[in-house]
Amino acid sequence: xxxxxxxxxxxxxxxxxxxxxxxxxxxxxxxxxxxxxxxxxxxxxxxxxxxxxxxxxxxxxxxxxxxxxxxxxxxxxxxxxxxxxxxxxxxxxxxxxxxxxxxxxxxxxxxxxxxxxxxxxxxxxxxxxxxxxxxxxxxxxxxxxxxxxxxxxxxxxxxxxxxxxxxxxxxxxxxxxxxxxxxxxxxxxxxxxxxxxxxxxxxxxxxxxxxxxxxxxxxxxxxxxxxxxxxxxxxxxxxxxxxxxxxxxxxxxxxxxxxxxxxxxxxxxxxxxxxxxxxxxxxxxxxxxxxxxxxxxxxxxxxxxxxxxxxxxxxxxxxxxxxxx
Numbered sequence: 604x605x606x607x608x609x610x611x612x613x614x615x616x617x618x619x620x621x622x623x624x625x626x627x628x629x630x631x632x633x634x635x636x637x638x639x640x641x642x643x644x645x646x647x648x649x650x651x652x653x654x655x656x657x658x659x660x661x662x663x664x665x666x667x668x669x670x671x672x673x674x675x676x677x678x679x680x681x682x683x684x685x686x687x688x689x690x691x692x693x694x695x696x697x698x699x700x701x702x703x704x705x706x707x708x709x710x711x712x713x714x715x716x717x718x719x720x721x722x723x724x725x726x727x728x729x730x731x732x733x734x735x736x737x738x739x740x741x742x743x744x745x746x747x748x749x750x751x752x753x754x755x756x757x758x759x760x761x762x763x764x765x766x767x768x769x770x771x772x773x774x775x776x777x778x779x780x781x782x783x784x785x786x787x788x789x790x791x792x793x794x795x796x797x798x799x800x801x802x803x804x805x806x807x808x809x810x811x812x813x814x815x816x817x818x819x820x821x822x823x824x825x826x827x828x829x830x831x832x833x834x835x836x837x838x839x840x841x842x843x844x845x846x847x848x849x850x851x852x853x854x855x856x857x858x859x860x861x862x863x864x865x866x867x868x869x870x871x872x873x874x875x876x877x878x879x880x881x882x883x884x885x886x887x888x889x890x891x892x893x894x895x896x897x898x899x900x901x902x903x904x905x906x907x908x909x910x911x912x913x914x915x916x917x918x919x920x921x922x923x924x925x926x927x928x
């Protein structure tokens with residue numbers, strides 16, 4: 604239900620994709636598992652363009668990205684440039700014939716995804732390749748530029764992640780290519796997780812936090828609830844902050860742990876992942892005793908928000924270990 608194991612925003616460069624070897628191995632493993640389960644068949648042309656949301660993001664984008672690059676079009680009904688860009692992307696998705704899939708996300712209905720990708724304005728176009736988020740461009744770019752970007756994306760996906768696209772059957776029917784799939788049985792916590800997502804959509808962070816805690820009380824290892832709880836707590840903390848004041852306080856008081864923690868929360872929500880981590884690693888280095896432990900704990904919480912497999916988390920864990928030991 605929530606994005607996981609992905610970059611929070613535009614900080615992964617297409618020319619320098621991090622952790623490519625690990626991501627490629629995971630993608631190959633996922634494709635092998637799909638083949639064992641009878642998946643990976645041809646899809647209809649209609650399946651190349653899908654409308655998705657927060658509830659279906661994992662299936663439509665993260666899982667699909669282990670087979671083919673998924674280009675994400677963040678749009679809204681009121682956005683005039685979106686009305687120019689979206690039809691162009693849809694046409695190109697069909698023209699490229701399975702080299703990438705286009706996922707359209709309405710930002711008005713999916714604020715969490717917009718925040719997690721650090722979208723500042725629309726239209727905004729990202730890609731997800733083997734679970735890794737890549738910023739592509741913002742605004743209604745010229746078609747030639749978009750084609751060049753897509754060609755680069757496809758090259759990176761093939762060379763670094765081993766993704767060669769999916770087979771398209773022009774005679775296949777169905778909007779998603781999944782009509783023959785058996786329905787997935789409901790999990791024991793789906794109702795609580797769905798309630799948490801509904802609370803997040805409504806801005807009821809306290810309700811979402813409680814719903815995730817209810818799941819974890821019964822299943823402490825539930826990764827979806829742990830990630831959701833970390834995200835809900837973060838969004839709840841920053842909701843009433845004055846960003847300018849928080850950043851002034853942090854700049855004026857480098858030794859104030861609470862000021863640095865507040866600024867790190869804002870950094871992360873704004874998509875500045877490495878800045879957030881670096882700020883708290885430095886706070887741990889500067890302090891001792893209870894202050895040091897407070898900064899360390901918050902840093903670990905932010906690691907949960909981004910996901911343990913993210914290379915920035917790995918690098919920051921190593922930096923934390925160096926300042927601690």
